[in-house]
Amino acid sequence: MLFNSVQFAIFLPIVFILYYLVPHRYRWIFLLIASYAFYMNLHPGYGLLLLFTTILTYTLAIRLETAPSSSRRKLCLLGGVLPLVMILLLYKTCNPLIARLNEMIAAGKLSLQPLTLSLILPAGVSFYFFQSMGYLIDVYRGKSKAEHHFGYYALFVSFFPQLLAGPIGRADSLLPQYKKERPFVYDNVTYGLKLMVWGYFKKLVIADVFAGTVNDVYNNAQSYVGLAFIVATLMFAVEIYCDFSGYSDIAIGCARLFGIDLMTNFKSPYFSFSIREFWSRWHISLSTWFRDYVYIPLGGNRVAKWRHCLNLLITFLVSGFWHGSSLTFILWGGIHGLLQVIETLLFPKKRKGVEIKRRKHWWQLPITFLLLCFTWIFFRANSMEDAVWILSRLFWDIERPLNYLQTGITCLGITPIAAIGMGLSVLVLAIYDLASLKGDVIAGFSKQKFFIRWPVYVLFLVIIALFAPKGVATEFIYLRF
Amino acid sequence: MKKKLDVIRFVLKCILIPAAAVFVIAWINKPYKKIDEQKYVDVARFGLVGTSFCEIHIGNLGSSHGAYDFDYQEIMDKKGLICFNFANPSQSFDYDYAILQEKGQYMETNSVLLIPVSYFSFNNEVVNAAEAEAMSLRYYHFLSPENIPNYDPYIDLIANRLPVLSAGEDILKLFPNINPALIAHASNDGIDMEEFTRRAQERYSRHFDNKEEYFLPERIEELYDIIAYCYGHDITPVLITTPFSEYYMNLISEDFLREFNETVTAIASETGTSYYDYSCDSRFRGSLQYFSDSDHLNEEGAAYFTSIIWKEIDEFRRF
Numbered sequence: 001m002l003f004n005s006v007q008f009a010i011f012l013p014i015v016f017i018l019y020y021l022v023p024h025r026y027r028w029i030f031l032l033i034a035s036y037a038f039y040m041n042l043h044p045g046y047g048l049l050l051l052f053t054t055i056l057t058y059t060l061a062i063r064l065e066t067a068p069s070s071s072r073r074k075l076c077l078l079g080g081v082l083p084l085v086m087i088l089l090l091y092k093t094c095n096p097l098i099a100r101l102n103e104m105i106a107a108g109k110l111s112l113q114p115l116t117l118s119l120i121l122p123a124g125v126s127f128y129f130f131q132s133m134g135y136l137i138d139v140y141r142g143k144s145k146a147e148h149h150f151g152y153y154a155l156f157v158s159f160f161p162q163l164l165a166g167p168i169g170r171a172d173s174l175l176p177q178y179k180k181e182r183p184f185v186y187d188n189v190t191y192g193l194k195l196m197v198w199g200y201f202k203k204l205v206i207a208d209v210f211a212g213t214v215n216d217v218y219n220n221a222q223s224y225v226g227l228a229f230i231v232a233t234l235m236f237a238v239e240i241y242c243d244f245s246g247y248s249d250i251a252i253g254c255a256r257l258f259g260i261d262l263m264t265n266f267k268s269p270y271f272s273f274s275i276r277e278f279w280s281r282w283h284i285s286l287s288t289w290f291r292d293y294v295y296i297p298l299g300g301n302r303v304a305k306w307r308h309c310l311n312l313l314i315t316f317l318v319s320g321f322w323h324g325s326s327l328t329f330i331l332w333g334g335i336h337g338l339l340q341v342i343e344t345l346l347f348p349k350k351r352k353g354v355e356i357k358r359r360k361h362w363w364q365l366p367i368t369f370l371l372l373c374f375t376w377i378f379f380r381a382n383s384m385e386d387a388v389w390i391l392s393r394l395f396w397d398i399e400r401p402l403n404y405l406q407t408g409i410t411c412l413g414i415t416p417i418a419a420i421g422m423g424l425s426v427l428v429l430a431i432y433d434l435a436s437l438k439g440d441v442i443a444g445f446s447k448q449k450f451f452i453r454w455p456v457y458v459l460f461l462v463i464i465a466l467f468a469p470k471g472v473a474t475e476f477i478y479l480r481f
Numbered sequence: 482m483k484k485k486l487d488v489i490r491f492v493l494k495c496i497l498i499p500a501a502a503v504f505v506i507a508w509i510n511k512p513y514k515k516i517d518e519q520k521y522v523d524v525a526r527f528g529l530v531g532t533s534f535c536e537i538h539i540g541n542l543g544s545s546h547g548a549y550d551f552d553y554q555e556i557m558d559k560k561g562l563i564c565f566n567f568a569n570p571s572q573s574f575d576y577d578y579a580i581l582q583e584k585g586q587y588m589e590t591n592s593v594l595l596i597p598v599s600y601f602s603f604n605n606e607v608v609n610a611a612e613a614e615a616m617s618l619r620y621y622h623f624l625s626p627e628n629i630p631n632y633d634p635y636i637d638l639i640a641n642r643l644p645v646l647s648a649g650e651d652i653l654k655l656f657p658n659i660n661p662a663l664i665a666h667a668s669n670d671g672i673d674m675e676e677f678t679r680r681a682q683e684r685y686s687r688h689f690d691n692k693e694e695y696f697l698p699e700r701i702e703e704l705y706d707i708i709a710y711c712y713g714h715d716i717t718p719v720l721i722t723t724p725f726s727e728y729y730m731n732l733i734s735e736d737f738l739r740e741f742n743e744t745v746t747a748i749a750s751e752t753g754t755s756y757y758d759y760s761c762d763s764r765f766r767g768s769l770q771y772f773s774d775s776d777h778l779n780e781e782g783a784a785y786f787t788s789i790i791w792k793e794i795d796e797f798r799r800f
Contacts, residue, residue, distance in 0.1 A: 006635055186487035190494070417650050454498065461502035465646055466509075 001041045038160035057132040061139045061146040080136045093325045124164035135171040144171045161254035165478040167265040167285035182259030192256025199249030204468030207243035221386040225396040227408020268433035273364040275339040313337040332378040510645040517644035527623035536589040542577035543568035543597035550723040552783035571606045574703035590715040601688040603696040681728035681775030720756040724765035729775035
């Protein structure tokens, strides 16, 4: 089930109440059952893949730990990682390949019957595969001990708040938490609820509202020109941030209800002064995963400069491919890699082994943001043709500035009041993110007097209830990856 | 002791804060409900069925083709017959049937029910789930839950009982001092020939694009159900295809037309129902003055068309 579904609104309170009624030693069983029920509600078959991943990595981690030789250890590691990578590759590449083949068949280049096979990527598979692979690699490296309690390990892989789209957890941080007694802690639980409300606000009031215009423009790219693309891209930058960080906030808040601390996934990423900094603030659990399990094994930055640059490029190309095998995602990753290479060459962190302290200039913020928006075009475009079309027409008719502005604004069909509403919601978001740079906003706000806090809580609930788009539930963007 | 207090504090907070939010929403909902009723003013007429419209002699179902292409005013005025238009834009056969189940009891014995069959009737006119859901909202205002296809209590709540929840920016209508221009989209400034052609293409795309099968078995089954209901309640069903402009007809393939005619004719002959096809009627095909767009008649066209069918449909002879 999805976090923004009615089922979840019923599921969570029931699980929460029962969880604290169940004695501590049985809580893992209860959470495990709840997690499988949560996942299998999307499709009963998904549970099998989750179970397979759990059994495979659980068994191999124990074998790996007790393996007598390094070659055996390597074999155990590959035995766990390769099948998961292959399954992921199959899911990510199968449909685009079939689509390409069908295009060729339709064009008469191949004399075959069109293929009707289609593989649907099970929700969350990329995330729990990565979490399981990370665990196996950590055991291989001796960073973590293999978990011998199958139940705790199964819960580590399947814990429902993080199952579908992370944050991708690490065994050394999560497994001990599942074993520890977790009594009801008022501050912890209320913090979790507040974080969830903030996450829902971002997803339902900002992301879903912005998605309407973004989808209109990007799904019908050939019908638009000029400013419409610029506005839609800026809106997409906000949409994807609110969609995904909203999801992460809900997940982290939800885990807090059960006394589990998940990793922070976003830290005001649009207040970054460089692409490098952006990646230390955006989807942190995935970027640190790639850092630890791809970039560092490749040699990281402790190699020759050219090799360091190549490592960056490879890591980001893999990251792009993780999002999807289409050229747009790979190019998106490639551009991010390239921008990091340029930053590394122009503004190295260290010179002759000595760390260089650089002053941050305010103008770096908009430049970084605009570069990010440029890359979002590839990320959001439905095809490479669309991305090229959009880029080639961003400034179409700009020689007539008034016309450019008027066409761009009117063709989007956004009413002035809707624009004001969107502007206000972005302002609230920006204030929150800016304040987050100084400290924990929710913890700080929780210290206020109740007559200040309560009206704000009520206001947020009312705003979410009133302004969240109703009807067809929208998926979280990252569920498709 | 502290733990117990914490739990009580938490439970209280969990009850009081959402309760306060619900109270605020209910408080705003009250005045908004009156504003919202204006949105569904076109289905308010269904409230008259059973009161002002009791023994209906002539009625029609259908989508926008049924909603806009029949004008019974003259028949009602001159012949004193009671006529009712049960059609709504994008209404599919399942909703036609639902309406018939609820309101069919008000059709008089031996009354005539026109069932428009359009080119999209055996599929869906709506193009996506969001539009289907938006379209379904109106039925929550005049049909009882047991008759609404795929009834969803959540939709009932947000569209019917607490409409303020689905108000969006319309909520600003609660503040009459706000300039309406702020919440208005650009309006249409009349249409020329070029626009007519473009819209015909748009309508065609809406009706035909991205559809794998034009004749869904469940839709055919629903049409059989409607016809069976009519015969079971002494109502005479009449299948009819309304006039389309040449701009629209030129886009329809011969193959599709053949299949469509075969399908409708087969249903008509199997059930012993008359079928009248005015889609290519020369009195309308090139006469754009009767059309508001490529496949809908305007008021003048509707009056003219109704006067024609009044004369030409044999089932009306009994009146």
